[in-house]
Amino acid sequence: MPIRLPSDLPAYDVLNREGVMVMDEDAAARQDIRPLRIGLLNLMPKKIQTENQFARLIGATPLQIEFSLIRMSEHQTRNTAASHMETFYRPFSEVVATGEKFDGLIITGAPIEHLPFEEVTYWDELTQVFDWTQSHVHSTFGVCWGGMAMIHHFHGVPKHMLAQKAFGCIRHQNLAPASPYLRGFSDDMVIPVSRWTELRRDEIAAAGLPILIDSDVTGPCLVEDPAHRALYIFNHLEYDSDTLKQEYDRDVASGTPINVPDNYYPGNDPGNNPQNRWRSHAHLLYGNWINEIYQSTPYDYHDSRH
Numbered sequence: 001m002p003i004r005l006p007s008d009l010p011a012y013d014v015l016n017r018e019g020v021m022v023m024d025e026d027a028a029a030r031q032d033i034r035p036l037r038i039g040l041l042n043l044m045p046k047k048i049q050t051e052n053q054f055a056r057l058i059g060a061t062p063l064q065i066e067f068s069l070i071r072m073s074e075h076q077t078r079n080t081a082a083s084h085m086e087t088f089y090r091p092f093s094e095v096v097a098t099g100e101k102f103d104g105l106i107i108t109g110a111p112i113e114h115l116p117f118e119e120v121t122y123w124d125e126l127t128q129v130f131d132w133t134q135s136h137v138h139s140t141f142g143v144c145w146g147g148m149a150m151i152h153h154f155h156g157v158p159k160h161m162l163a164q165k166a167f168g169c170i171r172h173q174n175l176a177p178a179s180p181y182l183r184g185f186s187d188d189m190v191i192p193v194s195r196w197t198e199l200r201r202d203e204i205a206a207a208g209l210p211i212l213i214d215s216d217v218t219g220p221c222l223v224e225d226p227a228h229r230a231l232y233i234f235n236h237l238e239y240d241s242d243t244l245k246q247e248y249d250r251d252v253a254s255g256t257p258i259n260v261p262d263n264y265y266p267g268n269d270p271g272n273n274p275q276n277r278w279r280s281h282a283h284l285l286y287g288n289w290i291n292e293i294y295q296s297t298p299y300d301y302h303d304s305r306h
Contacts (some may be wrong), residue, residue, distance in 0.1 A: 004035055004064060004065060004066045004067060005055065005067055006087075006088065008087075009051070009088055010048050010051070010052070011048070011051045011052045011055045011056075014052050014056075035063070035064040035065055035066040036063055036064070036065050036066065036103045036104065036290065036293060036294060036297070037066045037068065037100075037101070037102045037103050037104075038058055038065050038066070038067055038068070038102065038103060038104040038105070038106070038290075039067075039068045039069075039070050039095075039102045039104070039105045039106070039137075040054055040067065040068070040069055040070065040105075040106050040108070041070045041071070041072075041092070041105060041106065041107045041108065041129060041146075042069060042070070042071060042089070042108050043072070043107070043108045043109065043110035043145070043146060044108050044109060044110065044111075045077060045078070045111060047077060047084065047085070047089075048084065049240075049243075050108055050238075051069065052240075053238040053239065053240060053243075054106055054108075054238055054286075055067055057238060057282055057283060057286035057287075058104075058106075058286055058290060060283055060286075060287060061287050061290045061291070063290060063294055065290070068090070068102070069088050069089045069090070070089065070090055070091075070092055070095055071085065071089040071090070071091055071092070072091070072092060072122040072125055072126070073091040073092050073093040073094075073125060074122065074125070092125060092128075092129055096128075096132065100136070101136045101137070101138075102136065102137045102138070103137075103138045103139070103293050103294075103297045104137065104138065104139050104140070104141065104289070104290070104293050105133060105137045105139075105140045105141070106140075106141045106143060106146075107129070107140065107141070107142045107143065107146035107147075107149075107150065108143050108144070108146050109143050109144030109145040109146050109147075109236075110145045110146070111145075112145065113145055113159070113161075113195060113196045113197045114161070114196065117149055117152055117153075117159075126149060127153055130149075130150055130153045130154065133228075133229075133230075134228065134229075137229075138229060138293055138296070138297040138298075139229050139230070139231075139289065139292065139293050139297075140228070140229065140230040140231075141230070141231050141233070141289060142230060142231070142232045142233070143233055143236070143238070144194075144195060144233070144234055144235065144236060145195075145197075147223070147231075147232030147233055147234055148197065148199060148232070148234060150225075150228075150230060150232055151199065151204070151207070151209070151223065151225070151232050154225065154228050154230075155207040155209065155225075156207070157199060157203050157204055157207050158199075158203065159197040159198065159199060160197060160198050160199070160200065161196060161197055162195075162196055162197060162198055164259065165194070165195070165196050165258065165259070166193045166194070166195050166196075166198065166217075166218045167193065167194055167244070167247075167248075167258070167259060167261045167262065168192075168193060168244070168261035168262025168263050168264050169190045169191070169192055169193075169244070169261065169262065169263045169264045169277065169278065170190065170191060170192075170193045170215050170217050170218050170235075170262065170263065171188055171189070171190055171215065171216075171217070171263075172188060172189050172190070172191050172213050172214065172215045172221050172235075173187070173188050173213070173214055173215065173216075174186065174187050174188065174189070174212075174213060175211055175212055175213065175214050176210065176211075176212040176213075179212050179224070180288060180291075180292055181212060181222075181224070181231065181285065181288045181289060181292065182212060182213070182284075182285075182288070183284070183288050184284045184288075185281060185284060185285075186281070189213075189278065189281045190263065190277045190278050191213070191215075191221060191235045191236070191237055191278055191281070192235060192236045192237070192239045192243070192244055192264075192278060193215075193218050193235045193236070194235075194236060194239075194243075194244060194247060194261075195234065195235075198218065198219050198234075199219065199220055199223075199234060200219065200220075201214070201219060201220055204220055204223055209223050209224065209225055210223070210224050211223055212224055213233075218235070219234075220234065221233060221234055221235050222234075222285075231289065233285075237278055237281060237282035237285055237286075238282060238286075239278075240276075241274055241275070241276040241279075242274060244261045244264050244274065245261075245264075245270075245274055247261075248260065248261055248270065
């Protein structure tokens with residue numbers, strides 16, 4: 001079954017060319033089925049790139065997915081055309097006003113790691129989003145800074161600045177092979193990492209949260225929060241093959257000090273084309289998440305289990 005997207009959303013053509021099954025709204029309406037409603041609260045500056053990355057992963061399951069794009073109500077992006085935002089995104093305040101519920105919600109990262117959480121301009125509204133998920137979303141997936149913000153809000157776990165950027169394709173270990181979210185995962189895997197902050201094992205453990213994926217080099221990666229029906233991933237399985245290259249080239253061009261991303265280019269030579277060695281685990285993780293939602297979400301959105 002396909003992912004349901006507006007036919008004029010850029011991701012529609014991108015995914016269609018890649019062989020991902022996509023369906024426009026008219027075709028979806030003719031099917032007698034309730035799609036899973038998955039929202040994307042997109043905090044990243046490159047909105048279209050991020051839409052493509054997550055739509056590609058959640059659209060690869062056998063289920064029909066209705067994909068909704070959400071933005072913060074007052075924050076205005078400077079990196080995506082206003083017409084795109086106006087056409088495809090709804091402010092969170094509008095979603096609340098209509099009383100909508102979602103089977104799943106992805107909250108992305110944001111390039112604001114250097115700021116204390118409380119100094120982020122939209123922090124107050126974002127904490128409202130976190131609290132709203134507890135009554136209006138069946139399962140929430142916080143990614144990178146979004147995951148750090150959620151675990152801080154619900155459990156007080158702090159983020160810590162790093163002396164240098166954690167940057168590259170880092171080996172990780174599967175600590176919970178029996179977890180339904182890691183079904184089909186290898187014992188270890190390569191995952192893209194790109195961040196200036198970290199969360200520490202002892203502080204996550206003190207909050208009583210299980211770490212599902214960990215790294216000896218960059219620390220905890222995937223954490224489950226059963227009480228809040230949430231997963232937090234601090235790294236980037238959703239990244240395209242060249243996303244780390246784009247970040248590296250950008251910093252080199254601007255004169256920003258940056259190390260060559262570890263274990264990314266063959267021979268660690270930026271002159272070589274990077275190889276994608278995480279794509280299969282990305283599809284496994286998000287496919288497993290969608291499956292867990294499908295197995296447990298109520299058919300009626302207004303069921304009290306939300």
